[in-house]
Amino acid sequence: MEVKAKKLVDRLEEVERQLGDPAVLSDKSRYKELAQEHSYLSEVRNVFHALIRARQDLEDAEAMVKQEKDPAFADALREEIVSLQSQILDGEANLKNLLVPPDPNDSKNAIVELRAGTGGDEASLFVADCARMYKMFADKMGWKYELLSSTPTDMGGYKEFVMVMSGQNVYRLLRHEGGTHRVQRVPETEAQGRVHTSAITVAVLLEPDEDTDVHIEEKDLRVDTFRSSGAGGQHVNTTDSAVRLTHIPTGVVVECQQERSQHKNKAQAMRLLKAKILEAERRKKQEEISENRAQQVGSGDRSERIRTYNFPQNRVTDHRINMTKYNLDYVMEGDLEDFATALVAYFYEQQLQQE
DSSP: OHHHHHHHHHHHHHHHHHHTOHHHHTOHHHHHHHHHHHHHHHHHHHHHHHHHHHHHHHHHHHHHHHHOOOHHHHHHHHHHHHHHHHHHHHHHHHHHHHTSOOOTTTTSOEEEEEEEOTTTHHHHHHHHHHHHHHHHHHHHHTOEEEEEEEEEOTTSOEEEEEEEEESTTHHHHHGGGOEEEEEEEOOTTOTTOOOEEEEEEEEEEEOOOTTTOOOOOGGGEEEEEEOOOSSOSTTSOSSSOEEEEEETTTTEEEEEOSSSOHHHHHHHHHHHHHHHHHHHHHHHHHHHHOOOGGGTTTSOOTTSEEEEEETTTTEEEETTTTEEESOHHHHTTTOOHHHHHHHHHHHHHHHHHHO
């Protein structure tokens, strides 16, 4: 791990030299590519150097505590040793995750689609909870998010909630959230205090950009308009502004009723439609490359149960990596980074084993 980190730090000097080359400066594509690599390598360098410093500080503190005769100062040194040991463990884990090489899609926009599954009202409420969780995670990571479409319920939940997230490493850290998320808790409407199990599905799609844009012929598109439905009240439209798009060749159907303008709803629905078609093409290619089902297990298929949120035990378990934490209250406040980074490392290892 450290040998690889040192090679990357050495590579940083070469990238910095190239970024100063006038020929590179005049080549926008090459400059963008090198700038992204520079950002990644700089992060590796910072984490690697911080780890080296923490190890040196630990060595010094352990040497000092053996010679220290003042009990109070010795106790302070022991506390520092415990703190440094924790820093080193975190630094090693962080470095391991960083050494997963960057992917060209890492920082491309991610469309996060949450849908209520089994569990009725309780499932729709959990959609709202998870939408809030992902938005708070985005806030912690400095990402931006934009609501694409939602269908609210009378109970304050959502049948579906679709948003676009953008920022550094947004797709890298969210791509493995796709699948079935199961919740175990006592619903507010449960009079006898019994724990109910509900489920929602999450899909994470790449939003096509200028390099991967999906061309859709008008003749291949069926456009239906209808009146917005939802939780009722003054925000429900009285005109047919909601839009449903059907891509006839693939059968992909999307709809949007978020905006009051039919034109805006169609534009939003088109963004989601293109992302779904791109994802279908990506999966088809993946299946053509390998007939080995093992390569498709854990790929984020929405039928998979990937994570369980147990509220009575304050426990959250990711079943793919057998990772369990008893801090569900913090996770629901957006503390998802431990799971996200561990999943990035896990799936990279899986990929290496299959090559």
